[in-house]
Amino acid sequence: MxxxxxxxxxxxxxxxxxxxxxxxxxxxxxxxxxxxxxxxxxxxxxxxxxxxxxxxxxxxxxxxxxxxxxxxxxxxxxYAGQGNAVVPDPADLRAYARFEQAASIELSNFDPFASQIVFEKVFKGAKGLGEPDAARVESLTTQLLAKLDAYEVILGKQKYLAGDEVTIADLFHLTYGSMLAPVGINALEDATKRPNVARWWKDITSRPSWLAVKDGA
The missing domain is CATH 3.40.30.10 (Glutaredoxin)
Incomplete structure (x- = not known):
């Protein structure tokens, strides 16, 4: 089984x-x-x-x-011994702390804004809860862009959010992040404004694991 x-x-x-x-x-x-x-x-x-x-x-x-x-x-x-090492060895305390820092960044500085933008622009209408609140979307977008400015700084120093190896903290961004461009928010792809973010986003969205499930688990 x-x-x-x-x-x-x-x-x-x-x-x-x-x-x-x-x-x-x-x-x-x-x-x-x-x-x-x-x-x-x-x-x-x-x-x-x-x-x-x-x-x-x-x-x-x-x-x-x-x-x-x-x-x-x-x-x-x-399953640490198989597949890709997407979490550092907890015995490496500093590497694991950097990973937890990156995971907290996603949970506190990305998901609350991206998920609520998607709720307003996609899920609200689909659930019959009315029209998107344009003022709320604008406020959430402004806050998200400010957060991505900080991402740009972090990703200018290292390849991924926790260092130079991909972790699940990066992968956690994929589902809601992939729904932003279709609703008109291209901040993750726009290399003219945030080249490090765009490089990182292109990297993680090109992974075979994401390509296999992006249209359905």
Whole structure:
């Protein structure tokens, strides 16, 4: 048997886990959860993921884990000896601290802005919650661009956010980051304004793991 990934194929968080599974060469079975019919809100699903969100994983021995970033860390550490080393050895305390710093950057300085822009521009209408709040989108975009100015400084000194080796902290940007250009925000690709960010973005979006799951886990 193989690890089971319960989630929606196009879900941002499901694909966040899938890209790491691909990086580590871990076979998995996607157990599709139909968000359109609220399958993630049923009693059976809530018994395994009490927040009613995707994804979660289940291993052969019954071990279950939810929260996409926690799953990614678990997979990266459990399968440290295979695939690409996308998390530093925790025994190398300073390298691991730099990784955690990079992961915190994504969680605090990228995701809150990118995910809410995507919510306003994509998910809000799809869920029948009304029109995008233009003022909110403008404010979020301004804040995101300021954060990316700091990314430009960091990436001017090293290849990736945690150093010169890719980590899951970089990969965590892929799902929401890839949805920005289609809604008119090209800050990640624009080499004229942030060449280091553009170089980094081209690098991580060209990885085989992302190309394999970008259209569905």
């Amino acid at each position: 193989v690890l089971k990934l319960y989630g929606a194929p196009r879900s941002t968080c499901t694909r966040r886990v899938a890209v790491v599974l691909r990086e580590k060469g871990v076979p998995y079975e996607l157990v599709a959860v139909d968000l359109g019919t609220d399958a993630h809100k049923t009693a059976a699903f809530l018994a395994r993921q009490p927040f009613g969100q995707v994804p979660y994983i289940e291993e052969d021995d019954g071990f279950e884990l939810f929260e996409s970033r926690a799953i990614a860390r678990y997979v990266a550490l459990k």
